[in-house]
Amino acid sequence: MDHYPWLSPPDHTAQALRMDHHLWHYGQLMTHAELLSRAIDWSIAGPLRLLAILGNQDPWVYPAMLAAHRLGGGFLPLHPAFPSERLQHMLHQCQTRLLLVTSDGLATLDQLLPNLSDSMLCIITEDTKGNRPLLFPQHRFLDSTDLQQLPARPAHPAPNTQAAYVMFTSGSTGRAKGVAVSFANLHAYVRYWQTHHPIGPGDRVAQPADITFDLSIHPIFVSWASGALLCPIPPATRFAPARFILEQQLTVWVSVPSVAMMMERLNILRPALFPTIRLSLFCGEPLPTRTAEAWRQSTPQGRLLNLYGPTEATVAISAFEWQAESAQQEPPGNVPIGWTFPEQQAALLQEDGSLLLSAGTGDLCLAGSQVTGGYLADPDKSAAHYFYHPDSGATLWYRTGDWVQRREDGCLLFLNRVDQQIKRHGYRIELHEIEHVLRARVGHDWVAVIPWPGGTQPVRALVACVAAEENSPTADWLQHCRQHLPSYMVPSRIMVVPQLPLNHNGKINRAALQQLVQATLFPTEAT
Template sequence: TTVGLCLSRGLDTLVATLAVLKAGAAYLPMDPAYPLERLCDMAGDSGAALLLVHRDTVLATREATPQCVLDSDPVQAELTGCADTDPSPLPGQGAREVAYVIYTSGSTGRPKGAAIEHRSAANLALRMIQRCEVGAGSRVLQFASQSFDAAVLDWTMALLSGATLYICGNDERGSVEKLQDYMLDNRITHAVLPPSLLSLLDSTRDYALRMLMVGGEACDPRTAQIWSSRYRLFNGYGPTEAAVCSTLMELKPDEPVTIGRPLGNVRAYVLDRQRQPVPLGAYGELYIGGVGVGRGYLNRPELTAERFIADPFVEDPQARLYATGDIVRYLADGRIEYVGRLDDQVKIRGFRIELGEIEARLLELAEVKAALVVVREDGRGERRLVAYVVPTAMDAALGDWREQLRRWLPEHMVPTALVTLAEFPMSVNGKVNRGALPAPELPGSGEDFVAPQGETQEALAEIWGRLLGLEVAEISAGASFFELGGHSLLSTRLVSAIRERFDVEL
């Protein structure tokens, strides 16, 4: 049985989670901030027998799933009349029963529900309590959204160790300043945060942190260097399908950032396309084995069979490996180095590009606090690199950043545009919301725009516009062809067009 929890952030969500588990069911976290259609899809696809909601989170769902409004007067009256002691013994849950279901985005646009068993969640909590030294005096922050798997780590790590769990509000989750104040005021000792958020926090403030963990996305070396110099910093890696965290690395100053080694009772294999082990130091796809591997995707037998395969390296016929789709390699000392995604390989004009390499170079600029590089399509459908940066100060002068990047990167890896933001837009999961990143402005637009003058400039602007997919009115006389989206392949067409129009050789 699955019970959906579509509740406002706070204590009720945690109490409801424990109640569902105690009743012998699996809980399905549903963030009220998600679109209604997505929530309805989750409720219907999971076959939830009941939804626990608040008055302000009741779903106008097309599904026939009953909803229990926890803060309604009748339910509150019934709860008030309940005994303070435990009722008669409830059916116990075995280690192989499903504890929770978390939906993740699917490549087809349809979310898929990853079912995780009790043994996986228990192993995660116990291993992290040991490694991160969580105990009765600890104050654990829950920053993650209830529908994000990191929240499982937060509350299990706290409650199974006797620590105190601090659930920050949405105001704190949406403001760097408020989050910093919350961590300071409540003397938070343990926190799990996305590295893109951590890079925006002020590392010089006097936090009570005894352990800080980053996860959910790659941690850049600069952020690792800054925070590991002041606090005990862990880098956690793991897909939702393998119970939040599969490998862990304590990062040290002046050491490379890796995803470390597998947790206890978890195995990690680096395999080639034939699913055979690759030599030490060679790149391959990471497969996760052991008790951390989930049961599979709800109602998606074909996808489950594709991603959750039989483990050929152990004798247990029920053992499974999860194919992560991540490219990694084992280093000589047993640590695992993360490289990127198999299905997220950027290729522009025939060049294979690792966006992380460009981001790392941007972070080496003294004026840049955080950096992100994405691929966007321009007006003619051509893919182009766009850099987004959070400067150390909004009045910081980035100077000729392209020339600085060209010191390290070939021309095809230099972004055509750079957008400066006060902070990155964040999703409900605390990750960068790439869909909310603004489109770059054209160079020379706004107050800097200078209209082409004379027949020659106007003719050149017309040629540029045709090649770049721009209107003539968008092209400033002082703009650079390459900054507007041009590249070496397009420049050959430019030379030909100029030759044909003006009968000159360039």
């Protein structure tokens, strides 16, 4: 049998992927991956051996991931809706010139190619490359017809140190930073789920987000390693997918808490609404206890886990199980983030530089087989977040920037951030990155982005506060943000104020701005 590190179907006719009108079984998935792998040339794929995948809502992105892994390399997902500048930055950071493009990425490809100085090999999954060889003679193109003519390639297992995938997260200096997750990291993650919360053939698993969001890694690889069926949720359905869950008879739910919260606000959640769901996983932002309880009651046959983990620690690294008695045992607020998985460690960095391994509070640091080794091409950022500690020998720690409390029973509770990073619908956002982009357009530094409603509540809106005159071109500023930032980072509103309030240190008083935003834009909505 061919070598695919993640596929373990009960047989080749078992269903592997149901997306829109496509239903592919495992045999088809392998055949498609084998076909795509014929064009992979690692000699042009940079030091990390990465196949860049430009696409999202096309089933061919999935065999593309497997094609890379089949030949012992990794993949870099690129969202077609990302601004061209951001895509260029990602490709440049990874130094790959190997780009696979699915049908939904073609328009973006045509905008991107003139701006790429390196000669790219573009593998187009459609059956025609069109007139692109004439339009872009500096690049090479292969379409699916060409792939059929190429000889089959033998599989080649990846070493554990090889990057399985690279994800980019928001960066405070105005540039996204890349995180390479190795096969060893991903194997450790998948092994945890197979051992402790196994699923199998017959399970139907939700994929809640784009492939550029690392939470999607969980359903994709855990499903296929278990012989289950992966069911990506169409983007326009994601915020209220009740009908989708019922129609697809999903058995495993994976999402950010925002989805459940929006369903709660729409009064969708009611007892025993989703009887087929047997495992629900929430990850990416704080899960309110009220929402957890509403979801638990709507999935009476299921277990509910609240997961926590940064991209740098491979999707999730700790879990708390919310059970029937949890509503009585846990105080109202947010569900704890629980205990780290076996093989993983958590320590709390103290102000004196020591690592606290017992109860207390501190900046959460993580170590173990899921923790990555640093940021791509960014030694300063890596040094700021990854470190060895004299008390723990050769253990590499990742400093999360999450201020956390550890209870006497070892359970971890997220309190807040130590910096200006937030989560919006599970996406990690450095507010400084938005401010950096906006300042370039506004022409001065008096810009502050405020998450609303603030505190420990999930972010529902981003408001950019700008010191400017009343008739300033805010529509133009917003358009500038759309051209330079992914949609989830674009402010919902721009609020013009005569001047930004300052605190006694002369810094922008974000707490005062928070109150101003609440009073001005959301006066009738309680926080």
